[in-house]
Amino acid sequence: MGRRVQYLVGALLAVLWLTPLSAQQSGGTIIGRVTDGTTQQPLGGVTITTVGNRGALSEADGRYLIVGVPAGTQTVQATMIGYAEFTQTVTVVAGQTTTLNIEMTAQAVGLSELVVVTYGQQRAADITGSVKQITPTEFNTGRIIRPLDLIQSKVAGLQIVDNNEPGGGGAIRIRGATSVNASSQPLVVVDGMPVANLTDGRGALTYLNSNDIASVTVLKDASATAMYGANAANGVIIITTKSGRHAPQLEYSGSVSASVITRLPDMLSAAEFRQAVQQYAPQSVGQLGSANTDWFSHVDRTGYGQEHNLALSGAGETMNYRLSMGYLDQKGVIDGTDMQRLSLGLNYDQRFFDDHLDIKINENASHVVNHYTPGGVISNAAQMGPTQPVFDASNPTGYYEWPGNTLQSADNPVAILGLATDKGKTDKSVGNLQAEYDMPFMSSLKAHVNLGYDLTQAERQTFSPSDLHSQLKSGGGGNVYWRTPSLLNTLLETYLNYTAPLSVIPGNIDLTGGYSYGKSHGEYPYFSGSGLSTNLLNVYGVPGTATAQNQQSIEESKLISVFGRLNYNYADKYLLGLSVRRDGSSRFGPTNAWGTFPAVSLAWRISEESFLKDKTPLSDLKLRWSWGKTGNQDFANYQQYSTYLVGNTQAQAQFGDEFVTTIRPGASDPNIKWEATKSWDFGIDYGFANQRFNGSIDWYNKSTSDLIFTVPVAAGTNLSNYLTTNIGSMKNQGFEFSLDADLLKSGSGGLNWNASFTASHNKNELVSINPYAGPAQQILVGGVAGGVGTLIQVLQPGVPINSFFVYEHKRDSNGNPIYQDTNGDGTINEQDLYVDQNGDGIINVADRRPFHDPEPKWMLGATSNMDYGAWDLSFTLRSYLGNYVYNNVASNLGTYSEVTRASPYNLQASVLKTGFETPQYLSDYYVEKASFLRMDNITLGYSFTYQGRPVRAFGTIQSAFTLTGYSGVDPTAGLNGLDNNIYPRSRTFTGGLSVRF
């Protein structure tokens, strides 16, 4: 259809629509062209409105047309995400056409920028809560598989816990943990659908292609999140995917990468190992070989990766679309680990009845195939004797193994890689249909319907053949394990939104009210068989098994909600937000079936007051205050039911010759309910020099009560010693600072430099576990390798959760831990080494004390983006201060007793310093300060045109360097600061290009 025809039809339709509504029979027309002020390129998809009238979207060539504009002076506004709002007055004469060309100014953090919030969008200037939106220009660069790694270090108070496996799952914390036994993960909503957390083992969001993401909004305080009620206590992250807004275009982006290990555990060399065995286990010297094997070098590799994305997008007058396909193949730096993802993204937006009905369809689907390094490879690479060879022709498998198949010998990690299998796959499809309708009988009233689903089908299979050393040791034969969980979440949301000035009071109101109904149905079947009749089928078939276990469980839940929100804006100076949500959850006991979650927020834009406006360099100064109550219902289903658990056939009772399968009643709390977090936030948004320098400062306090704990109940009163109930309380207090600065602005061709900085401090404190029981209560957590059931951390009132719980090791004058018979009783034990904290003359558990914790006290992020002509250079620095890590490789293997096993284990090199002959798992020596400064990524790019096509080529280094005093593998060793044979971190070199057709 020719453009003229389109305009004609558009004009016709517009006239038709306006006919019944407007008394204005004739009006003027405004036409023009919208361009990017910097690049002079046309901009499509810009919303152009005249006050009090509906406007139009600009076409792909930037042209727009508004008809039926009342005669007189009219204010024309043009808005688009990523650009400053454009406002200009024009004079319209009835029956004539006025031309207004519009130049938009790109602005990353503009006050008029539209920010995605719960159930809608808001102008940045009007936001009363603590909200941060990040768009692609600010995203991290390089090989990014977990979408949220895009915003690592970009949002103050947001911690994305590293996971070094490609696409590996990881915890996300907004303003610290609010829970111990329910989840502390924020709710993640993609295009209006909360994303379910089910995969075969990698991160839940890896299904989503990072290349398809248009913006990520982090909602931090309760006023911003409370509209998600019982799911909001941990904050909310809203991801919006890209949609088409230009003339039809095809974009290709691709990259290749190579990853290498940054650091490995520090183990003894063959010579050092031999010497240790000679000295401490002379009886085992005969077992030692003459090889000099660096076991890690046999299990690690350069991990290559490639990624290809094609996106087809476009916009028409009444529709826009974007269709993308992606392929990702990433190998891990340890053999056996890889991930392949095939992803599909579709956004289709169709408007009917002159844009009065807007129907959007979003769909993101992916097929992810994962291979995992089989269990034990990393730990055995550390433990296996370096004097031993890799291969042994006399062994049927061809791999060397220690003699005797005793339980006290390490396994050859190369043999595990060669023989065992651990693989999985996840198919996921998330989609929804969103309809928005302007009510014909009342302008400013819109109805929304959102129908969505999230379907996940995952599979995980492991296989250990009978000739694997670990199987020979246990004598159980080969085994196979299959797990095929599936989950379907469905959601219906409807809400009404009314936006208009009211005649009865001054100012504008924005009123939203709605209803949401969500259902979840999950099935979790698994099969495990041991004593396989053949090794030939690997994971691909189930041969006969000596013993087998089959189980199926069904998990269903429901969440029904009603919600309402009122935003009030008086003169753009005084802002008020009120919201309330009532959630009914199937997880709550009958007496607590419904919870109410209110929030209130106030903001004062001082910079709009006449005494400041245009009188100082201040372009924005806003004081914000909010209070709200949110909930956390992310705990197991059916807690309120008293259930009987059927025993398996390996836990039977013998009555004479008969074996009887048993049933066990379980302890339950019929009144279980949400964990409640009450929080307040006080914030300042500031901007200078027309927002060239801008940022926020926030103070917050979150108090969580009714914390779900599995606490000891008075023995004998219930059916287990622990009962899961709402009992504890916790506190998080913190401070956040962010600054974004356009340090140099020379326009296109010159040097431009944008830098941003974030800093956040959070202090977590477990206030009480059981309010009736005083501070003496403790729950030990944090299982580590070494001994059985060794727990290294504590939940104790008055200290941060997961504080390390250790003895104070006596130190010598050099600060090294002592290891000598100080009390002269002829033996070196706890009594000699540790400080007797309670002075009772004996060293036992009562002398352990909380000692630091894994949470960073400060998280700092710095981003720099520079461009000069065709060149661009960006980097992101990250630093954590005050985080501690327990070096479990050192505590477990840094003791000479490990060589006294039936076949000696290799030792961690700290033993050369400490001389420990028995393990000292509970020594504070192993709790190390793990503060670090890391260059997360640095990218150099070059843009040019090739045969008229815009092309950008780039190179990125991720984890370019890490400065830390921590001695273990990675100072970002997971959420809980336990470094035990974690997947090593990699430095990744990526090169790629993108081109538009």
Place this chain on the structure above:
Amino acid sequence: MKTTMRTAIAAVAGLLLVGATACTDTTVEPKSTITGANVFNDAGAYKAFIARVYTGLAVSGQQGPAGQPDIQGIDEGFSQYLRLYWEAEELPTDEAVIGWGDVGLPEMNTQLWAASNSFVVAMYYRIYFQVGMANEFLRETTDDKLSARNVSSSLRAQIQQYRAEARFLRALSYWHAIDLFGSVPLVTENDPLGSTPPPQATRADIYNYVVSELQDIQNQLPDPGPSTYGRATGPAASMLLAKLYMNAGVYTGSPDWTNAMNAIQQVIGSGAYTLDPSYQHLFQADNNTSPEIIFAIPQDGLKTQTWGGVTFLVHAECGGNMSNADYGIDGCWWGIRLKQQAYNNYSAGDGRASYFYTTDQNVDVASISNWNDGIAAPKFTNKTSTGASGSHATFVDTDFPMFRLGDAYLMYAEAFLRGGGGTQAQALAYVNALRERAFGGTSGDITADQLTLPFILAERGRELLWEGHRRVDLIRYGEYTGGDYIWAWKGGVAAGKSTESFRDLYPLPASELVANPNLTQNPGY
């Protein structure tokens, strides 16, 4: 037409809103889980439930060998009842050391535990898990409930027997409770399920309760015989009564030797048991066929699997140069050895020491963590009396003989010596019957003059080594704490030293004092 369309859309939107708001029922019943509401629709549930009260002694959770644990706060394998009980009764005595450094375990060798020692804590919770299961069984099998569920008369008769068995198992655990912890709460089926902290009862109160319970159920329990193996029988109740009476002085301050003798005579007089001709057979994979066992905790390599129980004993007893295959298992855990006092308690020719493993093992325990310090005593084995291996190389078939006739014989002799009645001739005959089995003839027989209380304590050490009786015996003889009898590592030093008498009782768990403010900690802790 447009207006029609718009109206239609508005109507649909309105309908969606109205239709949706109508649905406010949040209930979702579990589908793949059995609830209290429907479990007894299956008549087999009663048997399955009483079986669970029994397996409270044998396994650690609903999945063998591990999974769905019964109690929390400790590694599941560590949490198994028999394993904890054995460690509590043997490690602090002159009989055994365990070489592992797992948190809390080293203190068990030396009597230096604190109130938060995870092994002590877990033992306490294990006991009350048993009590809780038995109480719940009794609550769910009242006449009213059975009538309401229209349970058939034949099943009701069977359930009456199950109820007696539940009360036996509860009595057994309450005995362990007062023996290990002293004064603890007495919770019965008459107390409601919930979380109201119960008051602390005195040791004597619980003693009296348990004695009366056992007297009451003695005749309701199944008869002994192969078909009731593994279950509580009338003589098993008599044996438990005898155990209580024997230690009445410790529990109540007033000894009751006459009743002890009566109860022992009921056990022996039942005629249901004879000495096993082979001492070794009592601890072998086929010991379920032994005629001597009065009450066993059955283990099975395929059907009753646990990382505790006898599986723990067989593996942990093995290490160093010992060949795991000799004991029918897949590997050794390098854990438990004899303290030298226990080893030196045996004289030459005593067959009860014939299986000890001495190669490369030092008699003296100079270092607890060094496997080679201390003689190994692979008493329990996963080999049958014919030399075959058990059904599984990790999980043993060997049952734990909690009560056996040999013990009853020695109890008879002690009760006689303490004035409980009986005859010296009978006492001597019983002791010599055991000695003759041990020495393979009369060479080890003792005379009437040699039949003294110190001899009985030593003989109990030899006959019942590592069978979980030692701490009770030493306390009854007043030699467990204090300085009258010093053994290796008593009090935390290699040579041993006097310990304070408050350690005759274990501390109530620190976490329990938090959960139940009614409790007063045992003195000294």
